[in-house]
Amino acid sequence: MMKLLPVPEILIGESSLEKTVSILDRLKAGKVLVVTDSGIVKAGIYDQLKTLLEAAGKTIVLFDRVQPDPEINLVREAVELAREAGVDAVIGLGGGSSLDTAKVAAALVTNPKDINAYIGVDLLEKDALPTIAIPTTAGTGSEVTHIAILSDDSEQLKKGIVSAKMIPRYAILDPKLTIGLPPYATAVTGMDALIHALESFTSIHANAYSEALGLRAIELISKNIRTAFSHGTDLKAREAMLFGSLLAGMAFANVGVAAAHAFAYPLGGMFHVPHGLSTSLMLIPVMAFNMTGNEGKYEMMAQSLTGRRDVTAQTALDEIERLVADLKLPRNLAGVNVPESALPIMALKVMDVTRLLGNNPRKVTQDDALAIYRFAYAR
Ligand SMILES: NC(=O)c1ccc[n+]([C@@H]2O[C@H](COP(=O)([O-])OP(=O)(O)OC[C@H]3O[C@@H](n4cnc5c(N)ncnc54)[C@H](O)[C@@H]3O)[C@@H](O)[C@H]2O)c1
Numbered sequence: 410m411m412k413l414l415p416v417p418e419i420l421i422g423e424s425s426l427e428k429t430v431s432i433l434d435r436l437k438a439g440k441v442l443v444v445t446d447s448g449i450v451k452a453g454i455y456d457q458l459k460t461l462l463e464a465a466g467k468t469i470v471l472f473d474r475v476q477p478d479p480e481i482n483l484v485r486e487a488v489e490l491a492r493e494a495g496v497d498a499v500i501g502l503g504g505g506s507s508l509d510t511a512k513v514a515a516a517l518v519t520n521p522k523d524i525n526a527y528i529g530v531d532l533l534e535k536d537a538l539p540t541i542a543i544p545t546t547a548g549t550g551s552e553v554t555h556i557a558i559l560s561d562d563s564e565q566l567k568k569g570i571v572s573a574k575m576i577p578r579y580a581i582l583d584p585k586l587t588i589g590l591p592p593y594a595t596a597v598t599g600m601d602a603l604i605h606a607l608e609s610f611t612s613i614h615a616n617a618y619s620e621a622l623g624l625r626a627i628e629l630i631s632k633n634i635r636t637a638f639s640h641g642t643d644l645k646a647r648e649a650m651l652f653g654s655l656l657a658g659m660a661f662a663n664v665g666v667a668a669a670h671a672f673a674y675p676l677g678g679m680f681h682v683p684h685g686l687s688t689s690l691m692l693i694p695v696m697a698f699n700m701t702g703n704e705g706k707y708e709m710m711a712q713s714l715t716g717r718r719d720v721t722a723q724t725a726l727d728e729i730e731r732l733v734a735d736l737k738l739p740r741n742l743a744g745v746n747v748p749e750s751a752l753p754i755m756a757l758k759v760m761d762v763t764r765l766l767g768n769n770p771r772k773v774t775q776d777d778a779l780a781i782y783r784f785a786y787a788r
């Protein structure tokens with residue numbers, strides 16, 4: 410039997426942000442927690458939402474202290490505010506960090522234990538407060554996923570709360586909110602979305618639903634990411650990127666991401682390399698490792714990446730290599746100041762990320778892990 414996760418009601422398009430008020434009305438929500446970060450406030454994006462909500466007489470409780478790759482103690486503060494404030498709904502406005510924090514805050518209003526009690530899979534007992542997710546990056550797909558990723562600095566690890574009870578009720582994808590995202594951030598978040606699509610496509614759990622979503626996501630992202638990067642105000646490219654990251658989110662939520670994400674976790678946990686960059690740094694080494702035995706799927710990915718039929722499995726790797734260069738992203742771990750001496754400990758840590766390695770199309774041993782990190786370091 411196959412079980413597909415529910416999806417939010419999804420609104421996509423220019424000025425869809427304006428629909429937030431009618432959604433809150435439908436939810437009979439007068440008092441709402443808005444979870445965001447200082448970058449979103451500075452970019453004037455929060456003000457757009459605030460103006461709409463205040464004009465409609467809504468009361469806003471604001472948590473604007475989310476940090477990238479949110480640390481568990483900071484998320485705990487958002488949870489405390491949500492519990493004390495007595496809000497009717499939660500809005501997450503921002504990238505994956507804000508959306509994940511909003512999802513956890515909404516879930517922990519109705520689930521009363523400490524956050525640690527819910528880290529893991531399917532541990533929430535009650536549905537979260539109604540949540541509206543408004544992404545400002547085309548990257549994580551968090552607006553449709555049942556996942557929230559938290560950093561635990563004390564253990565130098567990233568941890569996940571995974572539960573369908575936390576899937577946002579609504580997702581609003583307004584390309585206007587992403588036009589101010591700088592080129593570098595557009596590149597790394599866009600690579601994250603692409604890697605969700607690629608890794609879900611080759612996941613051992615892939616099925617017709619996830620494959621259809623994944624291939625279309627690969628096509629949308631690879632066709633539009635360079636334009637979004639170099640002409641940030643192009644609304645068509647921005648909307649296509651949001652659509653691609655949404656489809657990739659639906660795909661990987663159902664069948665998982667795999668080794669590129671697993672190998673990225675120690676980079677994030679130990680060296681705070683941002684999520685999209687860490688996955689992008691690990692992509693080619695992991696894809697090269699996984700290609701053996703999966704050539705047919707690589708050819709299909711290559712077709713979606715290039716829009717051509719005359720491709721081989723190797724074309725998929727060549728295309729990613731070209732993309733990383735065009736987006737001016739670093740290509741190896743040395744380029745982001747990860748010390749070579751850390752590779753063995755990272756290779757130990759990655760073997761614990763069994764939730765993701767278990768989805769990988771090729772089994773990874775401890776020796777493989779070190780070889781993959783060494784390749785990622787020096788290639
Ligand atoms: N829940 C999931 O399914 C899922 C999936 C993948 C990743 N994640 C998590 O998401 C987080 C990463 O999210 P992210 O990559 O979207 O970045 P982010 O939310 O960490 O934001 C990065 C920076 O970009 C700024 N920013 C965002 N949108 C902007 C805009 N439109 N204009 C100007 N500045 C803007 C923010 O202020 C912030 O400083 C990580 O914690 C990662 O682990 C979650």
Ligand SMILES: [Fe+2]
Pocket residue numbers: 549601602605670684688
């Ligand atoms: Fe990701």
